[in-house]
Amino acid sequence: MLQSFKMALKSIWGNKLRSFLTMLGIIIGVASVIILVSIVNGYMSYMVESFSSMGVNQITVQYKAVASRTIDVDEFYEFYEEHSDLYENMSPNVSVSVTVKHDSDTMDSTSVGGYSEDYLAIKDYEIEYGRNLQYSDMEARRKVAVIGAYVAEELYGGSQNAVGETVKLNGDSYTIVGVVERQTESSSEFDDGCMDDFVWIPYSRAVKMARNAVINNYIFTSRDINDTETCTTELKNFLYEKMKSENLYTVTAMSSLLDSLNEQIAMMSMMLGGIAGISLLVAGVGVMNIMLVSVTERTREIGIRKALGAKKSVIMQQFVIEALVTSSIGGIIGIMIGALASTGIGALMGIDAPPTMTAVVISFTVSVAIGLIFGYMPASRAAKLNPIDALRTD
Template identity: 55%
Template sequence: MGKLILMERQMIMRQSFKLALRSIWGNKMRSFLTMLGIIIGVAAVIVLVSLVNGYMDSVIKSFSDMGANQIQVNVTNLSSRSVNSGQMYSFYEDNSNIFERMSPVVSVSGKVRNGEQSLKYTTVSGISEQYGDIKGLQLESGRSILYSDIESRQRICVIGGYVAKELYGSGENAVGKKIKIGDNTFDIAGVYQIKNKQYSESGGEDDFVWIPYTVAVKIEKNANIGDYLFTVRSVSKANDGVILIQKFLMDILKNKDLIRVMAMSKILDSMNKQMAMISGLAGGIAGISLLVAGVGVMNIMLVSVTERTREIGIRKSLGANKGAIMQQFIIEAAVTSSIGGIIGILFGCGVTAAVGKAAGVTAHPALNAVVIAFGVSVAIGLFFGYMPARRAAGLNPIDALRSD
């Protein structure tokens, strides 16, 4: 008995689905206009979310390239309590299972020049032999700063590709030449490759001069180094590294206001959360058009009920119950919304690729946006189709048959 009831329900569902397709096909223009709001709404959600995600991915990747495994440390040394580079190196070596590299960073003032040519915004820093590896740079010519240069306080330097290009024409020409930083003269030992030729500019990431930090301390006449840069062996150990550094410094300085420790991975996590919020907001704004489209579906279905009043009366007189009538109109609304949703997905994917290419952003249709937009379009069809279906089911069969 139960099997027969199930088969009967399946047959009614199939019949309702066929009637829905027949009704949609019989009123092509009206059906298309009904779907248009759904198509635009679904496409808008996909395009907006995908483009926002694509843009944010590029921003996060650029930020990640700066070093997601880096920890920046800044200490304010007092005359009574201070941390020196020797103590920091001992701490680093004692925790080599967490930390991969470490370098003091000493800022040096002074204009960079070669003869009459000078650069205005070049960053000059005193660093260790590990700094180039921390920054992930590759040598173009010459060599990097060595441990022996730091120990013997050699007046040598390495420069960025932008500096070499502006002052010497090329990296190859720069190696072995002299460069002045303020009143101090240095021999150029090596030149690093330009990271991104498109963004190689004054004040950019390729506009730098690095010297041994021991020489920088002497030039600046400040024995207390306040800045250090660590890298951890894996990003997952960044939080452990931060805790270790904070504890070590607190034991010496006794004041948390004198210590600033920042893991780049934490900033990335914060950015990811903000990007997710922005993406959701963009999808929500675009989703408003789907609600407007739902009102359009309801209006058209109400018109359809009015036009097919006589048909409803005939079906009721032949034994169709309220459930069957409601099912027919709800399925019709859901099918209309589903077809509109599928067209919207295809349209949205095409527009995403085209707009992304035009904007220079690598944007791929976001799977979550596609699934949510299609799900919402079907849900809207069911929700806004319910009222017209209920109205159709509630018609009196005699009054319906008398309708013209």
């Protein structure tokens, strides 16, 4: 075995260019599998983090009020309090389209919405200066607002300067009572439409501003992510009891969307890995062709060895090991290139895409298996050569 291994290395080294070209298909195939799978997995992790920042335990409710069937805010709060063991937070969600203005400065892309005091906890944010919206603000329909760090920076020169100032929403003056901690890490992303570009006001004021008779959007959070399905079912039962038609409402859990996304990305990862794996198959054919050429070139050598008493198994072992060594070296080089490339490409895409152990193990195992499978036929052919015919070969 050791002698066959040494002979394989000698043969590979003696034909450097041919050996490299033989390995090239293996190298490209292994590197492609690692790069594609790592990038897809990195993107999946990025999406999971994005969904997590939105709140994986969030459940959104939308319903369409009709003349004979509607649900007011108090009924939703009653349901929430009755199931406080399941739900951690709840907030009405009223989106309004307004112009945000302070003195002569205007912000057109700022997100403005009406929420309850629980919305801060739902978003998992913290107040940096001032206070959060309070229940009393909802009851009294006070003209107060909590703003994001970007709004504070653009209109007041900093978060610490904004508390106590006023901001105009469609001409109405609102007193800023709190500023949320900055959420955007990158300075380049701290711009219009970023995570810090928002204004929150009491939902009771937002309803009046939007001129809606009812609030038909709500956000719930489950106490336990494992109870999300139960929470969703309870909400659907409550809505069906009130609305009498499943067509009038939708209940969407972020966790179910995340699960669906993970399934789709995993399927995409398998598909791309399979496509890259085809190149490994092509590389196997290349290994077999070169090994057949090698057998032809060394026919006389094989004849001499067999004439001196070498068994079929020894001849076969020699060529199988040579094919295995060739594909293994190609696999190792492919792993190194794939690892470096996936990390570099991930950095360019702005995601963390380290090579996954699963992709490395699978691609290397396949490359070795290719050497074994596609090296078997040439090795078998060499082992079956008649010594006399082999010695006659020029």
